[in-house]
Amino acid sequence: MSPILEINNLYKSYGSTEILKDVNISIEQGDFLVLVGPSGCGKSTLLNCIAGLEPITGGDLHIDGRNMTNVSPKDRDIAMVFQSYALYPTMTVAKNITFGMKVRGVDQATQDEKLAYVAQQLQIEPLLKRKPGQLSGGQRQRVAMGRALVRDPKLFLFDEPLSNLDAKLRVEMRTELKALHQRLGASMVYVTHDQIEAMTLATKIVVMKGGVIQQMGTPAEIYNRPANLFVADFMGSPAMNLIPAKTRAKGGEVHIEITRQNGEPIILTDANNRDLPQDVIIGVRPEHIADASPQNGEMQAADCLIEIVEPAGADTYAVMQLGGKHVTARLSSETTATAGVAQKLTFDLGKVSYFSPETGLRLN
Known part of the structure; x- marks a missing residue:
């Protein structure tokens, strides 16, 4: 079985400035890959390259065995959840979740069925008639996730989805995300600068610094056998x-x-x-x-x-x-x-x- 995501020798430059240098990643179906590192290390740029929102300068990228290097974002069979939620303020929660399906011409019965399933998974059934302005940060985040889940994509991409939430809610949402991943068996790529988030959620972690992968491994490998001083110092609280x-x-x-x-x-x-x-x-x-x-x-x-x-x-x-x-x-x-x-x-x-x-x- 081919990896769900395979990145080979990926480079990304803006003019003469190299942002990503020789990135190689491979994950299997059902993996939860977390990209972690300090601000400016290139993790969000890498996520945008996977999504097709940024063209890559060199290398190639395969999703479920298909070369997606020059394929537009809408044809990559991915769903993205942003830090800012990006919900339509004038639409109800239900319409926000089903809007993408409506645009793609999915029939009403299928839309209703998927909406009911996702609302139950995320426990947002009572919110479906509300508008985003009437929701808390955690509820909005659930709606943004619901919009991604109805797609049933090959790959879910999360860009710091919990960073706008307060500390207690972040911990709760982290637990929910982990449970959701286990229930769905979905393949996820998740960006964070929070190493605790990385350790608790990931099946595989990629630690980045200056656009270069410092180490890739399971949370236990990264924690117990850091490859270098940077990883040793960055992962763990308190630090090694x-x-x-x-x-x-x-x-x-x-x-x-x-x-x-x-x-x-x-x-x-x-x-x-x-x-x-x-x-x-x-x-x-x-x-x-x-x-x-x-x-x-x-x-x-x-x-x-x-x-x-x-x-x-x-x-x-x-x-x-x-x-x-x-x-x-x-x-x-x-x-x-x-x-x-x-x-x-x-x-x-x-x-x-x-x-x-x-x-x-x-x-x-």
Whole structure:
């Protein structure tokens, strides 16, 4: 079976300015692909290229095995949901949803049937006679999604659809979107700059920076094995701790030396990664630094001077200085960590990432 979306060596330039550089993506039917990255990284431009709203400068693009590189947007069998909703203010919700079908000459019985199905899926049946001005932001977003869903397209494209909603509603709509994807088994491409949104929704994530794909993988791959320092820093909240360290080989294992503000350096030993250069950046997620407990081979304890303690409900964040950087540990709410006091913490060396300070690339 051919991929539902396949992009090969795609380039996009405006004049001499390259916006997208050698983009290669392939997703299967039913995938939920999230394009994530900071503002200006090219993710919305890429979405517009997939939609056909922007011509591409080089490469090609296939949807369900058909070359769509020079095909107009209306013939690509896609449906797009925009950040701004783009609803017709003078039409009722029902007319907004069925308008596209009416234009394409779909018979009234089919229109009514699809409208009823979509209204039920999105729980907007009571709103069908209202106009967009009488709806909340979340309701308008549902209507915009309904208009896309009645198309039953090969590919749904979402451009930051939740960014106009308040924080609580965003979380609710995120859950609804995920449930909708699971019910429909539809193929979706979704743009966001919110990495939590990316992690929770995606079956596959593409992390972009400066028009270049930094990494493509499942949420677990991106989170646990970031390909470079940018991905490590961008994905995860709080971000991965990135600590400069020195290594030296000693009797079949590597000693990792991390400087401390006061006192001797912390020495951690790693028997699994023996080919590390002398200078590394060690990446460790806050949840992989814990209160000292019975240790197994990969958990190693060190005394750390806690500078700041931030209770956050189920978690408590403790901040210290290691390797000249602020390092955050995600401890349980029962922790005894106290600001200004040294605390024995364990580091899970089975979960750490190593990066080259020169190239920023992953070493293990």
